[in-house]
Amino acid sequence: MRRLVLILCLLATPLAAVQPDEVLDDPALEQRARDISKGLRCLVCQNENIDDSNASLARDLRILVRDRLTAGDTDDETVEFIVDRYGEYVLLQPRATGSTLALWLAGPAMLLIGAGVALGYARKRGRAQPEDARLSDAESARLRDILDQ
Amino acid sequence: MGYTAAMITELGHFALILAFAIACVQAIVPLVGAQKRWSGWMAVGDTAAGLQFIMIAVSFAALTYAFVVSDFSLRLVTLNSHSAKPMLYKITGVWGNHEGSMLLWVLIVALFGACAAWFGGNLPPSLRARVLSVQAMIGVAFLAFIIFTSNPFLRLALPPLDGNDLNPLLQDPGLAFHPPFLYAGYVGLSMTFSFAIAALIEGRVDAAWGRWVRPYTLAAWVFLTIGIALGSWWAYYELGWGGFWFWDPVENASFMPWLIAAALLHSAIVVEKRESLKSWTILLAIIAFGFSMIGAFITRSGVLTSVHAFANDPERGMFLLGITAIFMMGGLTMFAARANVMQARGVFSLSSRESMLLVNNVLLGVAAFVVFVGTIWPLVSELFFDRKLSVGAPFFDKAFTPFMILLGLVLPIGAMMPWKRGQMRRALGKLIPAAVLAVAVLGLAWTLQGGRSLLGPVGLMLGTWLVAGALTDLWSRTGTGGVSGRIGRLGRLPRADWGKAVAHAGLGVTMAGIAGVLAWQTEDIRVVQTGDSFELSGYTLTLNDVRQQDGPNYRATVADVALARGDRQIATLQPEKRYYPVADMPTTEAAIDIGFLRDVYVVIGDAQDGGGWAMRSYYKPLANWIWGGALLMALGGGLSLSDRRYRVAAGARKAAVGARVPAE
Numbered sequence: 001m002r003r004l005v006l007i008l009c010l011l012a013t014p015l016a017a018v019q020p021d022e023v024l025d026d027p028a029l030e031q032r033a034r035d036i037s038k039g040l041r042c043l044v045c046q047n048e049n050i051d052d053s054n055a056s057l058a059r060d061l062r063i064l065v066r067d068r069l070t071a072g073d074t075d076d077e078t079v080e081f082i083v084d085r086y087g088e089y090v091l092l093q094p095r096a097t098g099s100t101l102a103l104w105l106a107g108p109a110m111l112l113i114g115a116g117v118a119l120g121y122a123r124k125r126g127r128a129q130p131e132d133a134r135l136s137d138a139e140s141a142r143l144r145d146i147l148d149q
Numbered sequence: 150m151g152y153t154a155a156m157i158t159e160l161g162h163f164a165l166i167l168a169f170a171i172a173c174v175q176a177i178v179p180l181v182g183a184q185k186r187w188s189g190w191m192a193v194g195d196t197a198a199g200l201q202f203i204m205i206a207v208s209f210a211a212l213t214y215a216f217v218v219s220d221f222s223l224r225l226v227t228l229n230s231h232s233a234k235p236m237l238y239k240i241t242g243v244w245g246n247h248e249g250s251m252l253l254w255v256l257i258v259a260l261f262g263a264c265a266a267w268f269g270g271n272l273p274p275s276l277r278a279r280v281l282s283v284q285a286m287i288g289v290a291f292l293a294f295i296i297f298t299s300n301p302f303l304r305l306a307l308p309p310l311d312g313n314d315l316n317p318l319l320q321d322p323g324l325a326f327h328p329p330f331l332y333a334g335y336v337g338l339s340m341t342f343s344f345a346i347a348a349l350i351e352g353r354v355d356a357a358w359g360r361w362v363r364p365y366t367l368a369a370w371v372f373l374t375i376g377i378a379l380g381s382w383w384a385y386y387e388l389g390w391g392g393f394w395f396w397d398p399v400e401n402a403s404f405m406p407w408l409i410a411a412a413l414l415h416s417a418i419v420v421e422k423r424e425s426l427k428s429w430t431i432l433l434a435i436i437a438f439g440f441s442m443i444g445a446f447i448t449r450s451g452v453l454t455s456v457h458a459f460a461n462d463p464e465r466g467m468f469l470l471g472i473t474a475i476f477m478m479g480g481l482t483m484f485a486a487r488a489n490v491m492q493a494r495g496v497f498s499l500s501s502r503e504s505m506l507l508v509n510n511v512l513l514g515v516a517a518f519v520v521f522v523g524t525i526w527p528l529v530s531e532l533f534f535d536r537k538l539s540v541g542a543p544f545f546d547k548a549f550t551p552f553m554i555l556l557g558l559v560l561p562i563g564a565m566m567p568w569k570r571g572q573m574r575r576a577l578g579k580l581i582p583a584a585v586l587a588v589a590v591l592g593l594a595w596t597l598q599g600g601r602s603l604l605g606p607v608g609l610m611l612g613t614w615l616v617a618g619a620l621t622d623l624w625s626r627t628g629t630g631g632v633s634g635r636i637g638r639l640g641r642l643p644r645a646d647w648g649k650a651v652a653h654a655g656l657g658v659t660m661a662g663i664a665g666v667l668a669w670q671t672e673d674i675r676v677v678q679t680g681d682s683f684e685l686s687g688y689t690l691t692l693n694d695v696r697q698q699d700g701p702n703y704r705a706t707v708a709d710v711a712l713a714r715g716d717r718q719i720a721t722l723q724p725e726k727r728y729y730p731v732a733d734m735p736t737t738e739a740a741i742d743i744g745f746l747r748d749v750y751v752v753i754g755d756a757q758d759g760g761g762w763a764m765r766s767y768y769k770p771l772a773n774w775i776w777g778g779a780l781l782m783a784l785g786g787g788l789s790l791s792d793r794r795y796r797v798a799a800g801a802r803k804a805a806v807g808a809r810v811p812a813e
Contacts, residue, residue, distance in 0.1 A: 103526045
C-alpha cells in the first residue's frame with residue numbers, strides 16, 4: 001500500500017513535468033526536446049515518460065536532453081547519449097533489432113495469418129452446399145411416414 | 150455502535166462463506182442433472198444461483214455498512230477510510246481497494262448468474278443448468294480467492310482511533326464509478342464464457358444460442374465502453390496535463406477485452422442470422438473472458454509495473470494465474486475436443502456481409518493481439534532474451550493505429566453489404582456522397598493546418614466517413630420512394646438499426662477527437678504574476694487572484710483565471726491545488742472551459758521563488774469528442790440491446806427451435 005501511495009504521488013503531484021525554468025528560449029529547440037522527452041522513460045516511475053513525470057530524476061534527464069541539444073547534438077546523438085548511460089530500458093519504443101523484431105512483426109504477421117485463414121474459410125463457405133436444402137436421415141424417414149399415411 | 154457493527158460484520162463474513170458453499174453445490178449438481186436428464190437436479194441451479202447472489206449481496210452490504218459507520222476494527226476500513234471523508238467516498242471506498250473490489254467482482258458474477266436463472270425461462274433446461282454450473286465454477290474460484298488470500302473481513306486486535314484515508318486521487322466522482330462499470334464489463338464476459346462452455350457440452354450451437362448470448366456480450370461491451378471512457382476522462386481532468394490514454398498495462402488490460410468483445414458481438418450476429426462462424430464465435434467467447442482474467446491478474450499481481458498497481462502480492466498473483474490457467478486450459482481443451490460438432494449452415498460469397506464481418510473480426514483480433522504482445526513483451530524479453538526494455542506509448546501508437554485506420558476505412562462499406570451474396574459496387578455506389586464529403590474534409594483540414602502531419606486530417610476524414618456512412622446506412626434502410634415517406638420510415642426502423650448506426654458514428658467521433666487533440670493541441674508553460682495576462686491560441690488568460698481555501702478534508706490553493714477572446718469575457722476558471730493532510734498527498738484540480746470544438750485547460754502550480762505562480766495551460770481542440778464518441782458507442786449498444794427481438798425473444802425462440810429438431 002505504501003508503494004501504491006508513493007507511485008501515485010510521483011504520478012500526480014501538482015504541476016507535473018516541465019517547469020517554466022526548464023523551457024528553452026528557442027521554440028524550435030524546445031520542441032525537439034519535447035519530442036525526444038516523450039520517447040524516454042522516467043526510470044523511477046511506472047511507465048511514464050520524462051516529459052509527464054514529476055520525479056527529480058526525470059527533471060535531471062530533461063535538463064540533460066536540453067543541454068545536449070544546446071551543445072549542438074542531433075536528436076539521434078542525444079538519444080544515443082542517454083541510452084549509453086541508462087541502457088535500452090530508457091526507450092519507450094524499443095529498437096527493432098534482434099529479438100525485438102518479433103515484437104514489431106507480431107501484428108503484421110498475425111494479420112497475414114488471420115487474413116489467410118479468413119479467406120480460406122470464406123471460400124469454403126462460398127462453395128458449400130446449403131445444408132438446409134438437404135434432409136437428415138431422421139427427417140427423410142419422417143417425411144416418408146407422413147407421405148405413406 | 151460497537152455490538153451491532155460487530156454482529157453485522159460477522160454476519161457478512163458468514164454470508165460470504167455460505168455463498169462459497171452454495172456456489173460449490175451450484176457448480177456440481179445442475180451439471181450432473183443435465184447429463185443424466187434429472188430435472189430436479191437441474192432445477193437446483195436456479196435456486197442456488199438466486200441464493201448465492203443474495204448471500205454475496207448480504208456480505209457486500211455488511212462491508213459497506215462497516216465503511217459507512219467507519220468501523221475501524223476492520224483492517225480494510227482502517228487502511229482505506231477516514232471518519233472525516235465525505236459519505237459518497239466512504240461508500241465508493243468499499244471498492245477502492247483490492248479486497249473490496251474483488252467482493253464487488255464476485256457480486257457481479259453472481260448477479261449475472263442469477264439473471265440467467267430469473268430471466269432465462271426460455272432457455273432449454275439442460276442448457277440453463279449447464280450455464281449456471283459453469284458460472285458457479287467461476288464464482289467458486291473467485292470466492293476461494295477472496296476467502297483464502299484477500300479476506301475483507303479481517304479484524305485488527307487494537308482498532309485505531311481513525312483511518313488512513315482513501316487515496317485522495319480516488320476521491321472523485323469520475324473514478325468512483327469507473328471500477329463498477331469495468332467489473333460489470335469484465336464479468337459480463339464470464340457469462341458469454343459460460344454460454345460457450347455449456348454449448349460445447351451440449352454439442353449444439355444454433356441461431357437461438359446466438360440470440361441468447363448476444364445481449365450478454367452487448368451489455369458487457371457497453372459497460373466496458375463506459376468504464377474505459379470514465380477512466381480516461383478522469384485521467385484527462387485530474388492528472389494535470391490532459392493526457393487521456395497512456396498505454397499503461399492496466400489500461401491495456403481493460404482495452405483487450407473491449408476489442409475482443411467488439412469482435413465477439415459482431416460474430417455472434419453471424420451465428421444468429423446466418424448460422425456460420427460458430428466455432429470461431431465460441432473461441433472468441435473463451436478468449437474474451439481469458440483477457441478479462443488476465444486483466445485481473447495484471448492489475449493485482451504486480452508482475453507488470455503500472456501506474457495503477459493495485460496490491461502487489463506474489464501469493465495473490467499465483468492464485469489468479471492459477472485460476473486463469475485452469476479456465477483457459479479447460480475451455481480451450483473442450484473447444485479442441487468439441488468444435489468439430491458445430492456445423493456451419495449458412496453459405497456466403499466473398500462479397501457479402503458475412504465476409505465483411507470476418508474482416509472486422511480479423512482486424513479487431515489482430516489489434517487486440519498487438520496490444521497483448523506489447524503489454525507482455527517486457528516480461529518475455531527479460532525472461533527469454535535477457536534484455537530489459539520498455540514498451541510504451543510510442544510503440545503502441547505506431548503498431549496499433551494502422552489497424553484502426555483500416556477498420557475505419559472498411560466499416561461503412563461492410564455495414565452496407567447485404568447478407569449472403571452482394572455486390573461491392575452497389576454498396577460503394579450508395580456511399581459515394583459520404584466518400585466525397587470525407588475526402589473534402591481531408592483536403593480542407595490539410596490546407597487549413599498548412600501541411601505538417603497527416604494525423605489530424607486523416608482522423609477528421611475517418612470521422613466524417615464513419616458518421617456519413619452510418620447516416621447513409623440508415624437512409625438506405627428506408628427503402629425507396631418520396632423523401633417525406635422515407636423520413637417517416639426512419640423513425641420506425643428497428644432499434645437495432647439505430648443502435649448500429651449510432652455506435653458506428655460514435656467510433657468515428659472518437660477517432661476524430663483523438664486525432665484532433667493529438668495533432669492540434671497547444672501548450673503554454675510559464676511563470677505568471679498576479680494581474681498578468683498571456684495569449685494561448687487566440688485566447689487571453691489573466692491570472693486575477695490566488696487564494697487559500699479549505700475543503701472538508703483538504704486545504705486548497707485556488708486561482709482565479711479570466712478567460713477571454715478579444716474583448717469578450719468567456720469564463721472565470723478556478724484551477725486548484727489541494728493538499729490532503731491525512732494521506733499527506735497533494736492533488737491538482739485542473740479548471741477546464743469545456744466547449745464543443747475545443748477545451749481550454751488550466752493548471753496552477755507552485756509559487757515561484759521570485760514571485761508569481763507556475764502555470765500550465767492547454768488549448769485542446771475536439772477533446773470532448775473522445776468521450777462523446779464513447780458515449781455514443783455505449784448508447785448505440787444500449788439501443789441495440791433494447792431492440793424488440795430481445796424483448797419478445799420468447800416467441801421468436803420457439804420458432805427458431807421448432808424449425809430445427811435436433812437429430813439426437
